[in-house]
Amino acid sequence: MNPEQSREQDPEQDAELAQALGDFRVSLHAWSAAAYSGPRVMGVARKRVWRQAAGWALGCALVAGGVSAGGVYEHRQREMKIAAAQATAEHERQAAAQRAQLAREEEEDLLAKVDSEVSREVPSAMEPLAQLMAEDETR
Amino acid sequence: MATAQEIAAEEFSAVVTKHRPQIFRFLLSSTRDIELAETLTQECFLKAHRNWASFRGESSAMTWLMRIAINLQKDYWRNRRMQFWRQTRTNSVDLNEASEWLPSGESSAEQQMLAKERVGQVWKAVEGLSERQRTVFLLRYVEEQELSEIARQTGLSEGTVKAHLSRALGRVRAELGGRR
Numbered sequence: 602m603n604p605e606q607s608r609e610q611d612p613e614q615d616a617e618l619a620q621a622l623g624d625f626r627v628s629l630h631a632w633s634a635a636a637y638s639g640p641r642v643m644g645v646a647r648k649r650v651w652r653q654a655a656g657w658a659l660g661c662a663l664v665a666g667g668v669s670a671g672g673v674y675e676h677r678q679r680e681m682k683i684a685a686a687q688a689t690a691e692h693e694r695q696a697a698a699q700r701a702q703l704a705r706e707e708e709e710d711l712l713a714k715v716d717s718e719v720s721r722e723v724p725s726a727m728e729p730l731a732q733l734m735a736e737d738e739t740r
Numbered sequence: 741m742a743t744a745q746e747i748a749a750e751e752f753s754a755v756v757t758k759h760r761p762q763i764f765r766f767l768l769s770s771t772r773d774i775e776l777a778e779t780l781t782q783e784c785f786l787k788a789h790r791n792w793a794s795f796r797g798e799s800s801a802m803t804w805l806m807r808i809a810i811n812l813q814k815d816y817w818r819n820r821r822m823q824f825w826r827q828t829r830t831n832s833v834d835l836n837e838a839s840e841w842l843p844s845g846e847s848s849a850e851q852q853m854l855a856k857e858r859v860g861q862v863w864k865a866v867e868g869l870s871e872r873q874r875t876v877f878l879l880r881y882v883e884e885q886e887l888s889e890i891a892r893q894t895g896l897s898e899g900t901v902k903a904h905l906s907r908a909l910g911r912v913r914a915e916l917g918g919r920r
Contacts, residue, residue, distance in 0.1 A: 618909070621858040621916055622881045624842070628859045629882050632841035633765035636774045 752792050755801045756785055762802070762883065763809050769878045770813045772863075780816065784809045799892060806893045810875055817871055836860065858916070865915040869908050876901050877908035 763784055768777040787808050788795075795804055842855055866874055875894060879885045887905075891898045 617916055618913055621862050624855045624858045625862040626882050628841045629769050633768050637761055637764050
């Protein structure tokens with residue numbers, strides 16, 4: 602075993618380490634004896650109760666935050682759904698108006714066509730007379 | 741005339757009276773949690789009671805009990821999978837509180853303060869040790885067991901015990917060195 606290893610395993614060679622280990626042992630023995638036989642130290646217990654309460658408070662705050670964040674999210678989702686529904690309704694309304702306009706225009710075109718074709722048509726029984734009138738006019 | 745069962749019960753009762761404080765102390769130093777140490781101590785003696793008939797006295801009762809206690813604290817640390825919740829839910833006292841326990845034998849307030857600081861640093865180093873290193877360190881420097889006895893209690897070879905002890909001391913030394 603080299604001196605370094607020997608030193609690692611023998612705290613007696615290091616006064617401060619030996620002192621620290623001794624203090625640690627004495628401290629633990631005192632704590633254990635007090636915890637084993639007597640009532641708990643109120644200071645420690647109170648601190649623990651306080652810490653538990655703080656833990657609960659933090660937990661509640663986190664839960665409340667989570668719930669309210671969930672509420673905000675749900676509200677936002679609802680608003681988005683309403684906006685989407687409104688946009689869809691508007692789009693449908695515009696499409697319907699456009700279709701109605703087109704139908705109106707088609708109807709007008711058809712009426713105009715019928716009108717012009719009917720006005721030009723000549724009854725077949727009068728056709729020869731009409732031709733004579735046209736010849737006379739050319740002369 | 742007492743029956744064999746009554747004799748066994750009396751023997752076991754004597755073992756409990758004799759060794760319970762030491763088992764509790766080891767579990768307290770391992771967990772830094774008084775309630776948990778009490779629970780594990782009870783469980784240790786419950787297990788011992790159940791198996792008392794099979795205890796053949798090949799090792800001392802203390803070695804046998806300490807082996808049960810070591811396994812119980814090992815199971816406790818290993819079975820708690822969610823480290824975060826273990827940290828938040830545990831009742832273990834913090835290092836400052838654990839370091840407050842010092843008998844008033846020190847001669848001056850300054851020496852008391854220095855002693856508290858040293859104890860706090862050892863606790864800090866212990867906190868950073870692996871489960872095996874911590875167990876070996878506590879058995880050696882709190883329970884003042886011989887290396888051969890630690891080897892029997894932990895089921896490790898003496899060489900392994902020495903290696904764990906060496907690393908643990910290195911940590912403590914490094915922690916104390918940070919103060920210098």
